[in-house]
Amino acid sequence: MNTAFLEHFAALPQEGPSFLAAMRRDALARFTAHGFPTPRNEDWHFTSPAPIVESSFEPMRPMAAPIDRSAIAPWMAGSDEWPLLVFVNGRFAPSLSSTASLPVGVRAMSLASALLEEPTLVERYLGRVASFNEQAFAFVALNTALMRDGSVIHVARDTRVSRPLHMLFLTDDAADGGVTHPRNLVVVDRNAEVSLIEQYASLAGGRSLTNAVTEAVLDDGATLRHYRLQRENMRAFHTGHVDARLARDAHYHSFSFATGAELSRINIYATLGGEGSGATLNGLYMLDDVQHCDHQTRIEHARPNCYSRELYKGILDGASHGVFNGKVYVHAEAQKTDGKQTNNTLLLSERARIDTKPQLEIFADDVKCTHGATVGRLDALSAFYMRSRGITAATTRRLLTYAFAAEVLETIELEPLRTALEALTLARYAGE
Amino acid sequence: MLTIDGLRATAGDREILRGITMSVAAGEVHAIMGPNGSGKSTLAQVLAGHPGYEVTGGTVEYDGRDLLAMEPEERAHAGIFLAFQYPVEIPGVSNAYFLRTAFNEIRKARGEEEIDPMDFLDVMAERLKLVDMDEAMLQRSVNSGFSGGEKKRNEILQMAVLEPRLAILDETDSGLDIDALRVVADGVNALRRPENATIVVTHYQRLLNYIVPDYVHVLANGRIVKSGGKELALDLEARGYDWLIDEPRTAGAGA
Ligand SMILES: Nc1ncnc2c1ncn2[C@@H]1O[C@H](COP(=O)(O)OP(=O)(O)OP(=O)(O)O)[C@@H](O)[C@H]1O
Ligand SMILES: [Mg+2]
Numbered sequence: 001m002n003t004a005f006l007e008h009f010a011a012l013p014q015e016g017p018s019f020l021a022a023m024r025r026d027a028l029a030r031f032t033a034h035g036f037p038t039p040r041n042e043d044w045h046f047t048s049p050a051p052i053v054e055s056s057f058e059p060m061r062p063m064a065a066p067i068d069r070s071a072i073a074p075w076m077a078g079s080d081e082w083p084l085l086v087f088v089n090g091r092f093a094p095s096l097s098s099t100a101s102l103p104v105g106v107r108a109m110s111l112a113s114a115l116l117e118e119p120t121l122v123e124r125y126l127g128r129v130a131s132f133n134e135q136a137f138a139f140v141a142l143n144t145a146l147m148r149d150g151s152v153i154h155v156a157r158d159t160r161v162s163r164p165l166h167m168l169f170l171t172d173d174a175a176d177g178g179v180t181h182p183r184n185l186v187v188v189d190r191n192a193e194v195s196l197i198e199q200y201a202s203l204a205g206g207r208s209l210t211n212a213v214t215e216a217v218l219d220d221g222a223t224l225r226h227y228r229l230q231r232e233n234m235r236a237f238h239t240g241h242v243d244a245r246l247a248r249d250a251h252y253h254s255f256s257f258a259t260g261a262e263l264s265r266i267n268i269y270a271t272l273g274g275e276g277s278g279a280t281l282n283g284l285y286m287l288d289d290v291q292h293c294d295h296q297t298r299i300e301h302a303r304p305n306c307y308s309r310e311l312y313k314g315i316l317d318g319a320s321h322g323v324f325n326g327k328v329y330v331h332a333e334a335q336k337t338d339g340k341q342t343n344n345t346l347l348l349s350e351r352a353r354i355d356t357k358p359q360l361e362i363f364a365d366d367v368k369c370t371h372g373a374t375v376g377r378l379d380a381l382s383a384f385y386m387r388s389r390g391i392t393a394a395t396t397r398r399l400l401t402y403a404f405a406a407e408v409l410e411t412i413e414l415e416p417l418r419t420a421l422e423a424l425t426l427a428r429y430a431g432e
Numbered sequence: 433m434l435t436i437d438g439l440r441a442t443a444g445d446r447e448i449l450r451g452i453t454m455s456v457a458a459g460e461v462h463a464i465m466g467p468n469g470s471g472k473s474t475l476a477q478v479l480a481g482h483p484g485y486e487v488t489g490g491t492v493e494y495d496g497r498d499l500l501a502m503e504p505e506e507r508a509h510a511g512i513f514l515a516f517q518y519p520v521e522i523p524g525v526s527n528a529y530f531l532r533t534a535f536n537e538i539r540k541a542r543g544e545e546e547i548d549p550m551d552f553l554d555v556m557a558e559r560l561k562l563v564d565m566d567e568a569m570l571q572r573s574v575n576s577g578f579s580g581g582e583k584k585r586n587e588i589l590q591m592a593v594l595e596p597r598l599a600i601l602d603e604t605d606s607g608l609d610i611d612a613l614r615v616v617a618d619g620v621n622a623l624r625r626p627e628n629a630t631i632v633v634t635h636y637q638r639l640l641n642y643i644v645p646d647y648v649h650v651l652a653n654g655r656i657v658k659s660g661g662k663e664l665a666l667d668l669e670a671r672g673y674d675w676l677i678d679e680p681r682t683a684g685a686g687a
Contacts, residue, residue, distance in 0.1 A: 381520055384483060385519070387505045389505075389508055389594065391505060393503070406523070406524030406525070407524060
């Protein structure tokens with residue numbers, strides 16, 4: 001048992017509403033009871049949290065020095081004009097944030113201030129979506145016990161926002177050896193529509209752990225487009241959990257873009273809890289060297305007439321290791337479920353490895369659920385065709401790699417973000 | 433410009449080219465004809481540097497350089513262009529981006545300045561006209577979902593943009609309707625220069641009415657069994673290949 005986190009808990013300032021204190025204690029008790037998952041835990045079969053556990057991270061130190069806006073320019077992901085919430089080392093950084101341009105009907109604030117200003121909203125939803133009552137969710141339990149800050153977004157009924165809201169989580173020079181537990185809550189009311197970018201990045205090269213949880217609640221007819229970017233430095237550890245709960249006719253579109261961190265585990269969960277709702281979970285992970293990145297998706301079809309679509313693509317170079325585990329759970333009453341899952345992997349090196357595992361549990365009889373996985377290498381004929389046009393071997397590899405990813409990048413509806421991620425994809429394997 | 437001497441090549445353990453000798457001088461057009469499976473495409477691909485074939489004998493000299501020692505892209509930089517018999521589809525890379533990348537990489541290799549996307553569009557507009565292609569095709573993925581004829585036109589468009597010194601056209605005429613054939617042939621002719629040369633692989637005399645060859649070679653079973661002037665193509669049209677092939681087609685193959 002790792003006692004460092006218990007010490008972190010003991011050191012937490014006694015503040016915030018009483019419901020939170022009770023929830024923290026509960027979460028810590030679960031964590032203490034279950035401990036960290038081992039490879040025997042089916043959900044963690046291919047990813048060992050041992051390197052994280054053995055690192056004995058300390059509570060995160062505050063920002064080392066004030067950060068200039070120009071220092072965060074590389075992380076703007078499409079536009080610096082979008083409303084922006086910046087967090088440095090886990091704490092809200094108002095001087096780097098800009099929420100003045102938020103449209104009427106949208107509120108965005110830090111969790112720390114929401115606990116003071118909007119305790120009712122927070123109490124109503126926080127911790128109600130992301131379950132932590134299993135060993136597999138040890139990191140969710142830890143986050144729940146130790147959360148300090150994050151963002152709270154509320155979109156009022158019938159509000160349709162065209163510009164996305166960007167939540168940017170940065171770590172700096174002081175972050176080496178520290179852990180943060182960012183906690184986000186997104187509430188989209190009836191028939192409202194919003195796009196969010198949730199991005200994790202590093203301003204320095206130290207090793208830290210980001211253990212993030214995002215809960216999203218979508219009321220009837222609501223739409224949430226959620227772009228999650230994990231671009232932390234190559235020594236970072238990252239555990240992330242996203243849990244969305246959908247009511248009738250709600251739509252959740254998730255895109256997980258993961259290129260950073262030495263070791264990362266990202267869960268994207270959605271519960272289709274209302275008839276006619278649907279989830280699209282897409283993703284692209286690009287790894288190199290000794291990077292390990294594990295995506296687990298889980299779609300729970302709890303009601304009839306819902307759809308789910310999943311397309312995850314992985315590009316693996318060096319001695320990297322990718323994991324994709326796509327779970328689809330169809331309840332007995334969820335008739336007419338329409339589900340499709342695809343995982344395609346491109347191996348750029350002999351040493352790279354992918355473990356891909358679809359996992360369908362279907363208890364209804366009138367459903368359409370398909371899944372498929374492919375693992376391949378760059379096509380030799382395409383490569384020859386390009387080189388015969390004068391394109392060098394290195395550029396050919398880069399272009400064909402990009403071409404592999406293009407299909408999933410095209411699903412990003414937010415054009416400036418798509419363009420930015422396309423450029424990042426083209427540049428990802430430029431050094432060969 | 434190009435001197436092929438005793439060229440032999442295998443795929444797997446099968447010998448496909450069994451000693452090809454021919455030479456092409458600047459300004460010339462050579463036609464290569466011959467039955468299916470005789471090795472025409474293999475010869476074309478070996479000249480372009482296809483890594484799937486192993487050269488087991490002979491030499492190829494291009495502008496005084498050892499062509500066989502060059503990477504495929506170096507051959508392109510030196511002015512060689514192969515219009516593929518079966519152009520390759522590359523979903524996810526737009527035709528425009530592909531062409532601009534190729535164009536710029538060739539310029540870079542020659543120590544010339546790269547062209548910016550705006551100026552490149554002007555180059556493209558002009559070349560599109562040459563092959564009578566719609567601009568919309570530029571935004572589509574390379575050859576992806578193109579019809580057979582569109583793919584062939586796209587090859588000629590690439591050729592028109594890259595302006596090779598030695599163009600090798602592998603059955604660019606097959607699958608083209610008669611109007612498209614004329615467009616493609618006009619395109620090829622418009623690009624002819626005294627300092628350039630063209631090798632045309634075809635089954636049909638009709639293309640040679642438009643692109644008139646100086647020499648015609650007949651390839652059978654991995655060897656050139658006859659060479660002649662443009663009249664040879666007419667002969668072949670009338671008489672077929674049998675009279676030229678003195679050994680059974682499969683003899684020696686795979687041995
Ligand atoms: N990579 C390969 N592996 C094995 N056999 C091959 C390979 N490439 C070509 N061949 C064989 O070599 C022979 C010559 O093929 P090639 O494509 O050069 O013929 P061709 O003269 O172009 O024919 P066509 O007129 O049908 O286009 C054929 O029998 C073909 O099956
Ligand atoms: Mg052929």
